[in-house]
Amino acid sequence: xxxxxxxxxxxxxxxxxxxxxxxxxxxxxxxxxxxxxxxxxxxxxxxxxxxxxxxxxxxxxxxxxxxxxxxxxxxxxxxxxxxxxxxxxxxxxxxxxxxxxxxxxxxxxxxxxxxxxxxxxxxxxxxxxxxxxxxxxxxxxxxxxxxxxxxxxxxxxxxxxxxxxxxxxxxxxxxxxxxxxxxxxxxxxxxxxxxxxxxxxxxxxxxxxxxxxxxxxxxxxxxxxxxxxxxxxxxxxxxxxxxxxxxxxxxxxxxxxxxxxxxxxxxxxxxxxxxxxxxxxxxxxxxxxxxxxxxxxxxxx
Amino acid sequence: xxxxxxxxxxxxxxxxxxxxxxxxxxxxxxxxxxxxxxxxxxxxxxxxxxxxxxxxxxxxxxxxxxxxxxxxxxxxxxxxxxxxxxxxxxxxxxxxxxxxxxxxxxxxxxxxxxxxxxxxxxxxxxxxxxxxxxxxxxxxxxxxxxxxxxxxxxxxxxxxxxxxxxxxxxxxxxxxxxxxxxxxxxxxxxxxxxxxxxxxxxxxxxxxxxxxxxxxxxxxxxxxxxxxxxxxxxxxxxxxxxxxxxxxxxxxxxxxxxxxxxxxxxxxxxxxxxxxxxxxxxxxxxxxxxxxxxxxxxxxxxxxxxxxxxxxxxxxxxxxxxxxxxxxxxxxxxxxxxxxxxxxxx
Amino acid sequence: xxxxxxxxxxxxxxxxxxxxxxxxxxxxxxxxxxxxxxxxxxxxxxxxxxxxxxxxxxxxxxxxxxxxxxxxxxxxxxxxxxxxxxxxxxxxxxxxxxxxxxxxxxxxxxxxxxxxxxxxxxxxxxxxxxxxxxxxxxxxxxxxxxxxxxxxxxxxxxxxxxxxxxxxxxxxxxxxxxxxxxxxxxxxxxxxxxxxxxxxxxxxxxxxxxxxxxxxxxxxxxxxxxxxxxxxxxxxxxxxxxxxxxxxxxxxxxxxxxxxxxxxxxxxxxxxxxxxxxxx
Numbered sequence: 001x002x003x004x005x006x007x008x009x010x011x012x013x014x015x016x017x018x019x020x021x022x023x024x025x026x027x028x029x030x031x032x033x034x035x036x037x038x039x040x041x042x043x044x045x046x047x048x049x050x051x052x053x054x055x056x057x058x059x060x061x062x063x064x065x066x067x068x069x070x071x072x073x074x075x076x077x078x079x080x081x082x083x084x085x086x087x088x089x090x091x092x093x094x095x096x097x098x099x100x101x102x103x104x105x106x107x108x109x110x111x112x113x114x115x116x117x118x119x120x121x122x123x124x125x126x127x128x129x130x131x132x133x134x135x136x137x138x139x140x141x142x143x144x145x146x147x148x149x150x151x152x153x154x155x156x157x158x159x160x161x162x163x164x165x166x167x168x169x170x171x172x173x174x175x176x177x178x179x180x181x182x183x184x185x186x187x188x189x190x191x192x193x194x195x196x197x198x199x200x201x202x203x204x205x206x207x208x209x210x211x212x213x214x215x216x217x218x219x220x221x222x223x224x225x226x227x228x229x230x231x232x233x234x235x236x237x238x239x240x241x242x243x244x245x246x247x248x249x250x251x252x253x254x255x256x257x258x259x260x261x262x263x264x265x266x267x268x269x270x271x272x273x274x275x276x277x278x279x280x281x282x283x284x285x286x287x288x289x290x291x292x293x294x295x296x297x298x299x300x301x
Numbered sequence: 302x303x304x305x306x307x308x309x310x311x312x313x314x315x316x317x318x319x320x321x322x323x324x325x326x327x328x329x330x331x332x333x334x335x336x337x338x339x340x341x342x343x344x345x346x347x348x349x350x351x352x353x354x355x356x357x358x359x360x361x362x363x364x365x366x367x368x369x370x371x372x373x374x375x376x377x378x379x380x381x382x383x384x385x386x387x388x389x390x391x392x393x394x395x396x397x398x399x400x401x402x403x404x405x406x407x408x409x410x411x412x413x414x415x416x417x418x419x420x421x422x423x424x425x426x427x428x429x430x431x432x433x434x435x436x437x438x439x440x441x442x443x444x445x446x447x448x449x450x451x452x453x454x455x456x457x458x459x460x461x462x463x464x465x466x467x468x469x470x471x472x473x474x475x476x477x478x479x480x481x482x483x484x485x486x487x488x489x490x491x492x493x494x495x496x497x498x499x500x501x502x503x504x505x506x507x508x509x510x511x512x513x514x515x516x517x518x519x520x521x522x523x524x525x526x527x528x529x530x531x532x533x534x535x536x537x538x539x540x541x542x543x544x545x546x547x548x549x550x551x552x553x554x555x556x557x558x559x560x561x562x563x564x565x566x567x568x569x570x571x572x573x574x575x576x577x578x579x580x581x582x583x584x585x586x587x588x589x590x591x592x593x594x595x596x597x598x599x600x601x602x603x604x605x606x607x608x609x610x611x612x613x614x615x616x617x618x619x620x621x622x623x624x625x626x627x628x629x630x631x632x633x634x635x636x637x638x639x640x641x642x643x644x645x646x647x
Numbered sequence: 648x649x650x651x652x653x654x655x656x657x658x659x660x661x662x663x664x665x666x667x668x669x670x671x672x673x674x675x676x677x678x679x680x681x682x683x684x685x686x687x688x689x690x691x692x693x694x695x696x697x698x699x700x701x702x703x704x705x706x707x708x709x710x711x712x713x714x715x716x717x718x719x720x721x722x723x724x725x726x727x728x729x730x731x732x733x734x735x736x737x738x739x740x741x742x743x744x745x746x747x748x749x750x751x752x753x754x755x756x757x758x759x760x761x762x763x764x765x766x767x768x769x770x771x772x773x774x775x776x777x778x779x780x781x782x783x784x785x786x787x788x789x790x791x792x793x794x795x796x797x798x799x800x801x802x803x804x805x806x807x808x809x810x811x812x813x814x815x816x817x818x819x820x821x822x823x824x825x826x827x828x829x830x831x832x833x834x835x836x837x838x839x840x841x842x843x844x845x846x847x848x849x850x851x852x853x854x855x856x857x858x859x860x861x862x863x864x865x866x867x868x869x870x871x872x873x874x875x876x877x878x879x880x881x882x883x884x885x886x887x888x889x890x891x892x893x894x895x896x897x898x899x900x901x902x903x904x905x906x907x908x909x910x911x912x913x914x915x916x917x918x919x920x921x922x923x924x925x926x927x
Contacts, residue, residue: 010840014840015759017751018751018752019752019755019767021752022748022751022767022771022811025748025807025808025811026774029807029808030773030774030808032789033782033785033786034773034777034782036788037784037785047631047632048390048393049365049369049372050372050373073639075639075642075643077642077643077646077647081646099669102662102665102669103665103669105662106662106663106665106666106669118666120916121670122669122673123861123865124909124916125674125676127865127868127909127912128905128909129868129886129889129905130886131869131886132889132901133677133680139683140675140679142517142520142522143522144520146675146679162462164508164509165462165509176672176676177869180862181862184817184858184859184861185816185820185858187854188817188820188821188855189823191854192821192825222819222820223820225820226817226819226820227820230775230813230816233772233775233776234775237776237778244513246509247465247508247510248509248510248645249507249509249510249645251645253778254778254779255645256642257778257780257781259638261780261784262363262365263363263365263469263638264634264635265634266635266638270780274777274781277776277778278773278776278777281772281776282769282776286765286772332880337892338891338892342723357881359878359880359881359883360891362890362891370787370876373787373788374787374791375787375876376791376797377879512893
C-alpha cells in the first residue's frame with residue numbers, strides 16, 4: 001500500500017513538473033494580456049484609439065444584434081464576413097489535406113537517407129519568408145504572369161484569365177503557406193502506422209477500401225485532426241493573404257479586426273469580434289475533442 | 302541533452318544581442334519612426350556622418366498603426382512623421398513636445414502655406430516635411446491619355462478588373478465625395494452614404510483595393526491605379542509608358558510633419574536633425590527620391606526640371622486649389638468606417 | 648492484399664508521380680524568386696530587363712549598383728544583416744523554448760489523467776486563435792504596464808506564448824495511441840522516469856518533436872504582426888522589414904536574400920543529413 005502511495009506521489013510530482021512551465025508562461029504572458037482585451041471589449045472606444053472607461057456592451061450588439069444604442073446599429077455584414085472566412089478556411093483545410101495525405105504515405109514508405117531528404121525538401125520552401133512566397137504567387141497568377149502566359153501561348157485561352165484577386169487566389173495562397181501545418185502532423189502519425197494491423201485486416205478478409213476506412217484512416221486520425229485544427233485556425237484569422245492575393249476585395253475576419261484597430265481606431269469593437277471568434281473556435285474544437293475521446297473509449301471497449 | 306545545449310547557446314546569443322542593442326542606444330544616437338519608403342536613405346547616411354550620430358529607422362504604414370503603438374506605450378523613438386490631422390491628434394493627446402523649430406536657422410525657407418496644422422499654426426512643435434497629391438498612376442500603352450476620374454471609371458466599366466483603388470477608407474470614399482461635389486471632410490450622413498453608393502457601384506469594375514500596384518501597372522496587369530504622387534519616380538523613369546495625373550475634378554492631398562515625441566530620449570540630436578532637414582540641398586535631395594511636393598521654397602529651385610515642371614509634383618495654383626487635405630473628424634469617423642465596412646463586404 | 652497492392656509497381660509509380668507533382672507545387676514559386684533574383688530591373692521586379700549578379704553583391708556591401716538612382720533603392724548591408732540576425736535569434740530561441748514546454752505539456756496530457764485536463768486542452772487552443780493584432784496590442788500594453796523594456800526578449804516571450812500550442816498539437820498526434828508497453832517495461836526494469844523518457848519515450852516521439860520544432864521555427868520566422876507591436880527600437884525582424892517595402896513592390900535584393908537564406912538552410916540541413924547517415 002505504502003509503495004503505491006509513493007508511486008502516486010511521484011507521479012503527481014512529475015505531472016506538476018511537466019505542466020508548470022506552460023501554466024506559468026500562459027498565465028503571466030497570455031491570460032493577463034487576454035483579460036485586458038476582454039475588459040476592453042466591454043468599454044467605450046476612445047476617440048483616437050484606446051478606450052474610455054465606461055461600461056459599453058454595444059460592441060457586441062453591432063455584431064449580434066443586441067444590445068444596441070443610438071450610435072451602434074446592427075449590421076448583418078459582420079456575420080457575412082465571418083461565414084465567408086469560415087468557408088475559405090474550410091476549403092483550405094480540405095485542399096491541404098488532399099495534398100498532404102498521399103504525400104505523407106509517399107515519404108513514409110521511403111527508407112533512410114532518402115526519407116530524410118524528402119522530408120527536408122518538403123520543409124525547405126517554408127524557410128523562405130512568407131511575404132516573399134505570397135508575392136511569388138502574385139507574380140505567377142497575374143494577367144501577364146506565368147500561368148496566363150503559358151496558357152495563352154499554348155492557345156488554350158485567348159484572353160488572360162482573372163486568377164488574381166478572387167477567392168481562388170486567396171485559397172491557393174492559404175494552402176501554399178499552410179501546407180506544412182497539415183503535412184507535419186499527418187506525417188507524424190502515418191509514419192508510425194502499424195502495418196501488421198493492415199495485414200491482419202486483410203487476413204480477416206477486408207477489401208482494400210474497407211481496410212482503408214476501418215484501419216488506416218482511424219489510425220492516422222489524430223494527425224488529420226491535429227493538422228486540420230492548426231490549418232483551420234490560422235486560415236480563419238489570416239489577413240495578409242486576403243490583402244495581397246485577394247486585393248482586399250475578399251474580406252476575412254482577420255482583415256476586419258485589423259482594420260478596427262489600425263484604421264477605424266475602434267479597439268473595443270476589434271476585441272469583441274476577436275473574442276466572439278475565439279469562443280466559436282474553442283467550442284468547435286472542444287466538441288471535436290470530446291467526440292474523439294468518446295470514439296476512442298468505444299474503440300478500447 | 303542536446304536540447305539543453307541548444308537552449309544554453311540560444312540564451313547566450315540572445316544575451317549578447319541584447320547587450321549589443323543597448324550599446325547602440327547609448328549616447329550619440331537618434332531613433333526615427335517614419336513611413337516605409339518615405340525618406341531618401343542617403344540623407345540619413347549624410348546626417349549620420351556629419352554629426353557622428355547613430356541613426357535607427359523603424360517604419361510604419363498607416364498613421365493609426367503608429368498612433369496605436371505610441372498610445373499603447375512604445376517608447377524609444379525621437380521623431381515621428383504623422384500626417385497633419387494626426388499631428389493635431391497627437392498634440393491634443395499630449396504625445397508631442399515643443400521644438401521651437403520656427404526659431405531655427407533655415408525656417409525662413411519653409412513655405413508659410415505649409416503650416417497647415419490647426420493645433421500648431423506657428424510651427425512651435427513640428428516641422429512641415431513634404432506634401433503631395435493622390436491621383437492616378439496609369440499605363441500609357443493601355444490608356445494613352447488620362448485626365449479625369451470620369452475617364453478612369455469609364456475605362457473600368459469597359460474593362461472590368463483593370464483598375465485599382467487604395468485600400469484606405471478616407472482616400473477611396475474621398476474620391477466618391479469629390480465626384481459628388483462634397484468635401485472630403487464631410488460629416489453629413491447623406492453625403493457619405495452617396496459616396497458609399499458611388500464606390501459600391503464601381504466596385505465590380507475595380508480589380509482590387511491595394512497599395513502595392515506599381516509593379517502591376519508597369520507590367521500592364523493593371524491599366525490605372527489610384528495612387529500617391531510618389532509614383533512619378535517610376536513614371537519619369539519611362540515617361541513614354543507611364544504617367545501620373547491629378548484628375549481635373551480634384552483630388553485629395555497629404556502632408557506630413559516631423560514631430561518630436563514627448564518621450565524622446567535624444568532630444569538634442571532630434572533638434573539637429575530638424576535643422577538639417579531644412580537645408581535646401583538636403584530637402585531637394587529628399588524630394589528627388591520621393592518625387593512629391595516640397596515645402597521648402599529654396600529647395601524647389603534646386604530640383605531637376607522634370608520635377609520642378611511636373612504638373613503633379615509642383616502643380617500650378619489653379620490645380621492646387623482643387624486639392625483637399627484631411628481634417629481630424631473626431632466622432633464622425635465612425636460614419637466613414639461603417640460605410641467602408643459595407644463597401645468592402647457587399 | 649492492400650499491403651501488396653501498395654507495394655505493387657503501379658502504386659509505387661503513382662506515389663512517386665504524385666510526390667513529384669507535390670514538390671513542383673512547393674517549388675514553383677521559389678523557382679520564380681530564384682529567376683527574378685537575377686533581374687537587373689531595380690524598380691520593378693515583375694518586368695525582366697537584364698541578367699545581373701548585383702543584388703547578391705549588394706547584400707554583402709559589394710558592387711555599388713548601376714546608378715545613383717538605383718543606390719537609393721538598395722538597403723545597406725548592415726541593415727539587412729541586422730534584421731536577418733534578429734529574425735534568426737528570435738526564431739531559434741522561441742522555437743527551442745516552446746518545443747520543450749510544448750512537449751512536456753503533450754506528455755502530461757497524453758500520459759496522465761487528472762482533473763482539469765479539459766481546461767488545459769481548451770487553454771492550449773486559445774493562443775492559436777487570438778488574432779495576431781489583438782495579441783500584439785494586448786502584449787504591448789502588458790509589457791509596458793509591467794515595466795518590461797521592449798527588445799528581442801519581449802519578442803521571444805511573445806512568440807513562445809503561442810508557439811508552444813503548435814508544438815503541443817504535433818507532439819500529441821505522435822503520442823496518441825503510441826504503444827506504452829516499452830515504457831512500462833523500462834519502468835518495470837527499474838529505470839527512473841528520466842531514464843525512461845530519454846531512452847524510450849523521446850526516441851519514439853522524436854519525429855513529432857522535430858516536426859513541432861520545425862513548425863514553430865517557421866511560424867516564428869514569418870510572424871509579422873505580433874512582432875511589430877512588441878519590437879523595441881531597432882529590433883525589427885526580416886518580415887517587418889519586407890512588409891514595409893512592399894508598398895512599392897518587392898525589390899530584387901529581397902529575392903536574392905531569400906535565395907541566400909534558402910541556400911544557407913539547405914547547406915546546414917545537408918551537413919546534418921550527411922553526419923546522420925554516417926553515424927548509422
